[in-house]
Amino acid sequence: MFRLAKALKRNGVLGINARNARYILEYNERRNYPLVDDKALTKQVALKHNVAVPDLYGMIEIQRQVATLPDILAGHDDFVIKPANGSQGEGILVITGKTEGLYRKVDGALVTDEDLKFLVTNILSGIYSLGGQPDKALIEYRVKFDPVFEDIAYRGVPDVRIIIFKGVPVMAMVRLPTRMSDGKANLHRGCIGAGIDIATGYTLTAVWKNTIVTEHPDTGNPVSGVEIPQWSRLLKIASGAYEMTNLGYQGIDLVLDKERGPLLLELNARPGLNIQIANREGLQARLDKIEAYTGPLDTIAERVAFARGNFASRAIS
Amino acid sequence: MNKKHLYILCGLLVLVGITATIYRELVLEFPLTPNETTPTWRIETRLEIEAKGNPVRISMMLPSSQPGLTLYNESYVSPGYGLATSAPTDNRQAIFTKRAASGTQILYYSAVLHRSLTRDAAPKVRPPKIRPSRFNDIQMAAARQVIGRIELESADTDSFVRLLFAQLKDPRPGGPEQLLLQAARTRAEVGVKIMTVAGMAARVVNGIALNPDRRRAKLVRWVEIYDEDSWRAFDTDSNEFRAPPAHLPWWRGTSPLTSIQGGRLIHTEIAVRRVFIDSLQSTVGKQKQAQSKFVEFSVFGLPLQTQEVYRLLLTVPIGIFLLVILRNVVGMRTFGTFMPVLIALAFRETQLLWGAILFTSVVAIGLLVRFYLEQLKLLLVPRLASVVIVVILVMTVISIISHKLGFDRGLSVALFPIVILAMTIERMTVIWDEKGPKEALIQATGSFLVAVLCYLVMNLDIVRHWVFVFPESLLLVLAATLALGRYSGYRLVELPRFRVLAGKD
Numbered sequence: 001m002f003r004l005a006k007a008l009k010r011n012g013v014l015g016i017n018a019r020n021a022r023y024i025l026e027y028n029e030r031r032n033y034p035l036v037d038d039k040a041l042t043k044q045v046a047l048k049h050n051v052a053v054p055d056l057y058g059m060i061e062i063q064r065q066v067a068t069l070p071d072i073l074a075g076h077d078d079f080v081i082k083p084a085n086g087s088q089g090e091g092i093l094v095i096t097g098k099t100e101g102l103y104r105k106v107d108g109a110l111v112t113d114e115d116l117k118f119l120v121t122n123i124l125s126g127i128y129s130l131g132g133q134p135d136k137a138l139i140e141y142r143v144k145f146d147p148v149f150e151d152i153a154y155r156g157v158p159d160v161r162i163i164i165f166k167g168v169p170v171m172a173m174v175r176l177p178t179r180m181s182d183g184k185a186n187l188h189r190g191c192i193g194a195g196i197d198i199a200t201g202y203t204l205t206a207v208w209k210n211t212i213v214t215e216h217p218d219t220g221n222p223v224s225g226v227e228i229p230q231w232s233r234l235l236k237i238a239s240g241a242y243e244m245t246n247l248g249y250q251g252i253d254l255v256l257d258k259e260r261g262p263l264l265l266e267l268n269a270r271p272g273l274n275i276q277i278a279n280r281e282g283l284q285a286r287l288d289k290i291e292a293y294t295g296p297l298d299t300i301a302e303r304v305a306f307a308r309g310n311f312a313s314r315a316i317s
Numbered sequence: 318m319n320k321k322h323l324y325i326l327c328g329l330l331v332l333v334g335i336t337a338t339i340y341r342e343l344v345l346e347f348p349l350t351p352n353e354t355t356p357t358w359r360i361e362t363r364l365e366i367e368a369k370g371n372p373v374r375i376s377m378m379l380p381s382s383q384p385g386l387t388l389y390n391e392s393y394v395s396p397g398y399g400l401a402t403s404a405p406t407d408n409r410q411a412i413f414t415k416r417a418a419s420g421t422q423i424l425y426y427s428a429v430l431h432r433s434l435t436r437d438a439a440p441k442v443r444p445p446k447i448r449p450s451r452f453n454d455i456q457m458a459a460a461r462q463v464i465g466r467i468e469l470e471s472a473d474t475d476s477f478v479r480l481l482f483a484q485l486k487d488p489r490p491g492g493p494e495q496l497l498l499q500a501a502r503t504r505a506e507v508g509v510k511i512m513t514v515a516g517m518a519a520r521v522v523n524g525i526a527l528n529p530d531r532r533r534a535k536l537v538r539w540v541e542i543y544d545e546d547s548w549r550a551f552d553t554d555s556n557e558f559r560a561p562p563a564h565l566p567w568w569r570g571t572s573p574l575t576s577i578q579g580g581r582l583i584h585t586e587i588a589v590r591r592v593f594i595d596s597l598q599s600t601v602g603k604q605k606q607a608q609s610k611f612v613e614f615s616v617f618g619l620p621l622q623t624q625e626v627y628r629l630l631l632t633v634p635i636g637i638f639l640l641v642i643l644r645n646v647v648g649m650r651t652f653g654t655f656m657p658v659l660i661a662l663a664f665r666e667t668q669l670l671w672g673a674i675l676f677t678s679v680v681a682i683g684l685l686v687r688f689y690l691e692q693l694k695l696l697l698v699p700r701l702a703s704v705v706i707v708v709i710l711v712m713t714v715i716s717i718i719s720h721k722l723g724f725d726r727g728l729s730v731a732l733f734p735i736v737i738l739a740m741t742i743e744r745m746t747v748i749w750d751e752k753g754p755k756e757a758l759i760q761a762t763g764s765f766l767v768a769v770l771c772y773l774v775m776n777l778d779i780v781r782h783w784v785f786v787f788p789e790s791l792l793l794v795l796a797a798t799l800a801l802g803r804y805s806g807y808r809l810v811e812l813p814r815f816r817v818l819a820g821k822d
Contacts, residue, residue, distance in 0.1 A: 004812045007819035015815075017645060018805035063696070090751055118694040125697030127747055189752075212817065273811075276818060 012282030014273055019249075023165070023287065027248025028269050035245045036267035039084045039138055045244050046264045051237055053264050054080070054141040054255075061136045066120050070113055072139050080143075081116065083123040084136040089189070091128030093119055094142060094156070106155050143263060146256035148229055151221040152192075154178050160196070160234055160254045163271050163283070167242030168297060169235050169307040170286045172196040173278040174203060174228060179218045187274045192216065194223050195279030199312040201231025207277045233262055235307065239300045241267060251275075279313065286311055323803055327796040334792030341787055358527050358591055360565070361427040365584040366577060368418035373398075373579040377426065378523075378568035379409040386565060387431045394425035408568045422580065430527070430565060441546045445518045450510035456500050457514070459493035464515045474517065474544055475558065482508055482540075482553050505538040505553050506571055518543035522550065523574070524566040525587060534587040536574065537564060616788060629662065631784040631791065636661055636771040638794050641801055643767050648808030651764040652744045659734045660764075661771035667733075669772060671724075675715065676765070679733065682711045683742040684749075691746070705739040 008015075014023075035041050043053045057079055058072035073079060082092040093116070095103045102110040120137045122128070129135040149158045156177030163170045173193050180190030187193050192213065194206035206213050206223040216223050228234065238252040241264075251271025255263050276282055289310055290297075297303050366375060379402065382388045393400055398413040413424055452460055463484070471477040485504045488494035501507045505521050512519040519542045525534040539561055541548040550560035560566070568574075575582060616627050636658040643649045651657050664672035686707045690700055712733065741764070749757040774780060783790055807815075 001809075001812065004816065004819055005807050008807060008812065008815055011818050011820055013807075013815045013818045015805070015807040015811050016648075017808060021803055021805040114694075121694070121696060127697060207817075210814070210817065273815075277815065280818065282818060 008282070012284030012286075012288075013276055014283040014287070016273065018284075019273060020270075023249040024270055027166070028250070029246065032246050033269055036247065036250065036269045037085050038136075039082065039086075039266055040136060042264070042267055049240060049244050051240065051244070051264050052260060052262065054143055054257075057139045057141065059084075059136055059138055060120055060124065063121065063124055066117050066124070069117055069120060069139075073116075078142040080138075080140050081119060081123075082138050082140070083128040084138055085126075085129035085133065086123075086135075087128070091119070091123055096142070143255045143265075144258045146229060146258055148226065149176070149256070151219055152176050152216045152223050152226065154181075154216070154218040156181070156191075157255055159265055160228065160256070161271070161275060162234065162238035162252045162254070163250070163275060164238050164242060164252065165249050165287055165290050166297060166303075167239050167300070168290050168303045169198055169238050170290070170311065171275050171279055171281070171283060172198055172234075172238075173275045176206075176216060176223060178208070178216070187272065187278075192223060193274060193278035194226075195275070195281070195313070196228055196231075197313040198235070199308045201228045201234075202226065203228065204278075204313055205280055207274075210277065212280075229256060230262055232304070235304045236300050237262055237264060239303045239307075242303075245269075281313065320803060323799060327800050330792045330796035330799075334789045334796070337789035337792075338787045341789070358430045358565075358589055359427060360430060360525075361425065361588045361590070363584075363586040363588070364422075364424040364426075364575060364582070365586075366422040366424070366580045367583050368415075368420065368422050368580040370417055370419040371579040373413075373415045373418045373422070373577070375413045375424065375575060375577045375580070377411050377413075377424075377575045378572070379411050379426070380428065380430075380565055380567045381409045383566065388428050389431070390429040392425075392427050394427075398424070408570065408572075418580065421583070442543075442548065444546075445543055447513055447516060447518050449516075450513045452500065452510065452514070456497060459496045460511050460514045462493045463497065463511060468515075474542065477515075477517075478508075478512070478540075478542055478551055478558075479556055481511060482551070482556055486553075486556070501571075503538045505540045508553065509540055509571075512542070520548075520569050521571050522560075522566045523568050523570075524561070524564045525589060526561070527563045527565055527589060527591075534589045536567070536587070537561060539564075541569070616785060628781070628785050629665065631788055632775040632781060633658060633662065634791050634794050635780055635784060636775045638798055639771050639774050640767060641798055643770065645801060645804060646806075646808060648810035649763050649767055650760050651767050652741045652760055653737065653764075656737050656741055657764050657768035658771050659737050660768040661775055663733045664768065664772040665776060669769065672772070673765075673769075676733065676768075678715065679708060679711055679738055680742060680745070680761070683708050683738065684745060687742050687746045691750075701739060701743055704742055705735060708735055708739050708742070 035045055040056070040059060043056055046053045057076055058068075060066060060069065060072075077098055078096050080092065080094050083090075086092065094106045095111075096106055097104045099110070102112060103116065104110055123135050123137040126134045143157045145153065145157050152158070153176045158174055158176045160172060160174050162172040173195050175187060176192040176194065178191055190209055192206050192208045195204035196202070197204055203224055203226045208217060214222055214224050234254055237254060241250060241252045242248075245267060247267075247269055249269075249271075251268035253265040253268065255265050257263050273283075290306075293306070295306075297306060360380070362377070364375065364377065366373070375398075379391075380388055393411065393413075395413050397418070398415045401412045401414075403410045403412070411426065415422075463481070467477055467480045467484070471480050482504065484494050485498065485508055488498060497507050497511065498504070501510065503521075509519045509521050519540060522539050522541050523536055524539070525536060528534070539553055540551045542551055543549075549558055550566075551558050552561045554561065574585060616624055616631075637655065640651075640655065640658055644651070644654075660672075660676060663676075667675060683704060687700075687704055690703060695703070712735070741761075745757050745761055748760060
């Protein structure tokens, strides 16, 4: 057991305690948290910094407004309902179409107006929010993902997660929904995580439930060596999130929309550590490198250049 | 900087905690382990009285605490009698009274006596008033004769007393001593009478020997002489200036142990038994008797019922510390941060097996109700409130049924923290819906296991003893908890999780 801990340490694997004590508590000021925890605020800040986000169709803040839900949905065939303060993808409902007054979910099942209202009511009461605080429900644009992912994503929207430290992109992965993850891009729900080489933007090996895979379990297509389109832009948007929130250590979730290009989905002040498994590399060495670096890292260009120069993949075999 | 600050704080807490604990252990003699025993005696007095339907008044001399000997846990068994004790001035007395009593009356008095190893000096007292004893004329003349002769032969009080008792012990046939010895029952009493005539302050002491086991202890008498600000004991048997070894002075003066009005004493019995009682109990009793400020300003100074609450409450930090380790070092997941500790507290009353059965059944029934409520699509707060109400009803029904079936343990279900149970049920259904029944059951089992672990640790005799007797030691727990606040090592569950990243060697 101690040998295992030692080996992990040697490979620079970051644990939850170390992440919390040395990075989140040290570099993230609590007063900046609402910017990332509240997705409505994140959207505003992103727009202020000229970063594209999925359009907000409407927002429901109090129980009385729930009755207006059909009006908000009237003009849209497809949309997403999500809690503003949700965590780990809980409480998100994706509707892909309408038929005869019913709404079709990603998996094809139909739901009624009443079901949607109940979901919104639950969101408002705060079951999905951090700490059970009363919450808001957002109704927003449903992302149509880039065709590059057509072969390697099952139903849901694949998203790109980039962790930045002091504005420097440290590590990245793309999360590919599977049948098991119910179309959701969430690693512990069984979606695939594929590491991305920061330097080149090509996917590395992929993990699926703690095992290494090379093909998508549902579609059978290879998931390694796929080029992520517009990689430079994604890195720049991620790096720019530092100016948006002033959080030293954060995770940026981006999606690639077929028509609108990269969109900022959400920010995360406590990004998960599974990204290390997807990249088969520990975070520690990269973080240490940034902390030790004394040169200028003030502009987005400088930070992205630093990342691309220093963080080429060195996967643990 | 932050880290240094934390370490200094932890260091200070440890220092204060250890110092206070050591002080309590060494100076105040609180025992380190739960079952250390100290020499202690239990004294029991049994009075048998024949009453004839008249008002009865029985007074009995009571022993009192004195240097080197502490008396506590006094109790009286006197059915139907009114009881009053006189304030501890010279002699304490218990007075039992009854309006009408007939037949054989039995009264008990018992107390626990603790002998400390430290020898305190006899307290200084003001000189008592000397009341010369009454002798008849012949006896008075004899006494003066004895005093006159001894005064010639003695140099000071010491030698006077020694000579007097030497002569009383071995009286010349036909001499004045022999005449005087007929005036009272014991040598001690005669000696005291003569000394008061000689203008000395002296008194008789009645006591019993503290032998390991004496079903019928005999009353022994010795003498105390006032000399240079304090009373000095004199053993008339050995003719030495000391109290007879291992004796309890019971009362002073020549009055009998009991005096009875309205009845006839049939039998008195004094039993002395050596007991090995909890050293803690005797230390606390002793300190309380001494009215030590440290006992007054500690948990032991509180009313008994409140003490019981703290006995329970003070183990909570231990459970919470364990929880911190299980969550941050091991990485177990539980419903609600401190829920397992509260459940563990309830287990203390229900016992583990019953606690497990009751906990599982309440949660299971609550879950069923909650799943049913899901269909009604209720708002969160009314839904939670309904679950709370259902939980209370379920608990009531369980109590009633188990009582009817004769399992009285089932009654203790009432001690479960209701709101915590309701929150657990709510969290569990949400996780059940969101992440599947497997995850929900894993977390429920995790919470339950942590609760059991907390219960086992919080219920260790040594733990319960330490936190209650040495609450300062909780400062060490606080220091350790604070230090864990900066623990940045791996959690145990992360090791298998990141196993693929361990590399080849």
